[in-house]
Amino acid sequence: MEPSSMERKLFYQVLTRKITVLIVVISFLPLMVTTGTLFYRFNLTYSEKIQAHISELVQRHSQDIDTFLLEKLGNIRCLAHQLETTQQTTKVFLQNHLELLKKEYRDVFTDLGLVNKNGIQFAYEGPFKLENANYIDAQWFKKAINRPFYISDVFAGLRGHPHFIIAVKIQSKGFDYILRSTINFTAFNSLVENIHIGKTGIAFIINSEGELQTQTNVGLKQSIIASMVDRNCYKNNETVFAKKKDALGNKYLCVTSMLKNIDWVMVFRQDLNDAFRDLWKIQLLTLVIFLLGCIVILFVSFTLPRSIVKLISQADTKSEAMNKQVVESGKLATIGELAAGIAHEINNPVAIMVEEAGWIEDLLEEEDLKQCENLDEFTRALKQINTQGKRCKEITHKLLSFARKTDSTVKDVQINDAIKEMVTLTGHMARYNNVIIETNFSEGIPYIQISSTELQQVILNLINNAIDAMEKTGGTIIIKTKISTIEKNHLVVSIEDNGPGIPKDNLDRIFDPFFTTKAVGKGTGLGLSICYGIIQKMGGKLDVHSQVGIGTKFRIWIPFQKDYIENKENESESKNKGELT
């Protein structure tokens, strides 16, 4: 491969790479910055929102529970006060008031009972037969006896049924005893159970020992539950939000809130995956869009530069070819001017030489040199000078005609007729050289606007060349005209001979001025170069195909205006119509 084309290829590669990098950089940077920023901000905001939402939920529920407990405690305390002053028997009192409470709060209160300081429940009203039950060893009793009121943890109790007790100490008639009420665990439990968020969001309450105070169907071990709550971190009744990891490595949210009236902690637990599912869905979506964007950018950044560079290289090639053509025609023009200048300068000295020779001739006639033995030689030499002077003149005139403007008046030319004329003109010479000229003209070739003299000069030149080439052997010249099927709106004249052909080395140079293979003095080497110039001026082109031993084919392409055909058609149509009517 040529070094220049290698360089060019390299240049295109570098260009492609540069454009690719540029596209990638200026597309990726904004995309990444925008997506990144949005992603980060959205994440932050959404997390905060979820956190706030869950915290609020937990807080509200813990407040609800607080209120619930406070209310129930209030009920019992109120009852206790009434008991101190009532005239009714305890049995009737309890019966009446349990009925009242049940009416008011439905099944929240299960039973009511009075326990003396020895732990004996001496009065009881409720669905169970718990009269004279002994609570002396019960945990709640031990605690309740020393306080004005007490809410117990949830425990199985004597009946093995989970429940908890609200106990209020009463001092009446010098005796200490306790009014206790069992709170329906189910009613309480439902308060907490209602909290359900997502699939894994559950809430429960644990006491100071970390024991579950609500019924939850979470398969959580006691130790795990206990580890969830760090009691040291509560100040006042803040809600604490934390992200933790369990033994299996699952991440979860843990929101805890202290209850006010009792040493219980409300815990909300949800798997992180579940809590942030929507967020992660959006994150995934963002990621997918981002990746798709990346793919599109990459695709574009690899295909676009390629097609751009391809276009550039095509344009380069075109302009190179144009440049070549411009240089070629420039060369022709320069050579033409140069030739004209030289021809003109040479013309005068040659004229003088010829005149001087003529003058000597004149003088020789006058002198009496009959005896001079060299007279014949003198005459011969002078004749030779004259002849050579005329040869010079011919060359200079040809050179001048190369540069000069011939009759270049443009008019409508029917190319077939113009060629026919030339064939007739060269017919004699062709016959003399045993050359047959055949013509094959297509009908309906449009008129073209060119200088017919110039075209004829070209045709004549090509025919003469062909005849010269087949001087010794004889042969056939075929001249064809037709409308080109290759070039749009062009007509083609091909002049084909079956002579010896042109060797490949010469083929590249035959349009160069002064290139000739003819014997010295026979050709100037300007013929084809003039032809080339003329055809180019017409906007057409001249090319040659040749194979040694087979023949040579010159083709002339001349453009015509499309409407010429149409015009002609219209004319003939109207003519036909005219005939018809």
Place this chain on the structure above:
Amino acid sequence: MKKIKLLLVDDEKPFLDTITKRLEKRELYVSAVYSGKEALVELENNKNIEVVVLDVKMPGMDGIETLTEIKKSFPLVEVIMLTGHATVETAIDGMKVGAFDYLMKPCDIDTLVTKVNDAMEKKRKHDEKIIEARMKEISGRMV
């Protein structure tokens, strides 16, 4: 026949000198000048000049300009253009302005002489016609 009075105009002195000698040898009365201006002066001084052979390409006043001047001042003098170019245009231009004919350099001396003779004949005929016309006019007046 009367000797033809010829004026040669060319800036190329050696050419002019030789051709003068050769033409003189062929029984022509030749005067030679080297520029268009000199030609006009010579024509002014020498009213007998019948034919001018004028080179087209000269420094200063060129052939066509000189020809125009000559035709303006001396319309009866015939002019043969001598061109170095093979330019038909120049020849046509010359003819349009009034040249009798044109020749390409280097030219055959005999061709030149023939052309000069033709020009001279045309001029003499022309002159004769003028004289005839005058005579007619004069005779007409007399009648």
